[in-house]
Amino acid sequence: MAELQGLGAQLSEAERAGVEIVAVSPDPNEHSQKLAEGLRLGYRFVADRDLAVTRRYGLVHAGGGPDGQDVPRPATVVLDRDGVVRWFSVSRNFQVRPDPDDVLRAVRAL
Amino acid sequence: MMTSGRLAVLSSGVAIGAIAAYALLIRVAIVRNHPEGYVIAAALGTALAALAVVRARVRRWPAWLALGLASLLLVGGAWFNFVLARIPDTPTTLRVGERPPDFTLPDAAGRPVSLAGYRGKKPVVLVFYRGYW
Numbered sequence: 042m043a044e045l046q047g048l049g050a051q052l053s054e055a056e057r058a059g060v061e062i063v064a065v066s067p068d069p070n071e072h073s074q075k076l077a078e079g080l081r082l083g084y085r086f087v088a089d090r091d092l093a094v095t096r097r098y099g100l101v102h103a104g105g106g107p108d109g110q111d112v113p114r115p116a117t118v119v120l121d122r123d124g125v126v127r128w129f130s131v132s133r134n135f136q137v138r139p140d141p142d143d144v145l146r147a148v149r150a151l
Numbered sequence: 152m153m154t155s156g157r158l159a160v161l162s163s164g165v166a167i168g169a170i171a172a173y174a175l176l177i178r179v180a181i182v183r184n185h186p187e188g189y190v191i192a193a194a195l196g197t198a199l200a201a202l203a204v205v206r207a208r209v210r211r212w213p214a215w216l217a218l219g220l221a222s223l224l225l226v227g228g229a230w231f232n233f234v235l236a237r238i239p240d241t242p243t244t245l246r247v248g249e250r251p252p253d254f255t256l257p258d259a260a261g262r263p264v265s266l267a268g269y270r271g272k273k274p275v276v277l278v279f280y281r282g283y284w
Contacts, residue, residue, distance in 0.1 A: 101241065
């Protein structure tokens with residue numbers, strides 16, 4: 042959540058209006074959505090409960106969860122208006138997220 | 152010239168302080184994204200403790216204690232950061248210049264969100280995350 046807040050906070054009103062941020066996780070709860078709406082951050086939280094989509098993207102960390110379950114690898118992808126990947130970052134260490142500045146630069150370069 | 156005792160205290164302060172700072176400031180992106188910082192600080196603490204041991208004259212145990220503590224934090228911190236926290240490289244299907252797989256997934260209200268629906272309308276930032284911290 043903190044990284045999403047960081048990202049949203051750095052985009053200007055106009056930029057936020059012009060970009061859709063879609064957050065994919067196996068279990069986003071209504072709490073996340075309400076929090077984002079309360080902060081007027083304009084995120085769509087979508088649920089990939091069985092990790093089918095995450096798997097198709099090759100972003101599953103097998104057995105990486107606290108109970109040994111499969112979890113997503115943290116990743117950020119910037120798509121242009123034609124739906125083409127222009128930049129992406131996949132984390133190699135679950136403590137580390139893509140630098141919000143890098144994401145911002147990628148979005149502004151579209 | 153710092154005494155052995157003071158070096159021992161300084162060493163422990165640096166090593167423990169670094170790990171405490173990481174834990175407390177973990178929501179700050181620049182801290183979280185550079186976990187090697189606490190490893191470097193623990194290495195510094197270990198070096199200071201080693202210096203304390205060398206300089207110890209009368210009471211040696213504080214220096215040895217500090218060295219033991221700093222080494223433990225260094226090994227533990229390095230193990231966590233470089234081994235436990237590592238995500239094995241898996242081949243992602245993402246390629247710059249290509250379209251990623253399309254999908255339709257439900258949002259928090261149950262409404263379907265389709266990636267292809269944004270084509271021709273808006274750029275999209277897709278964030279895959281674990282759903283819990």
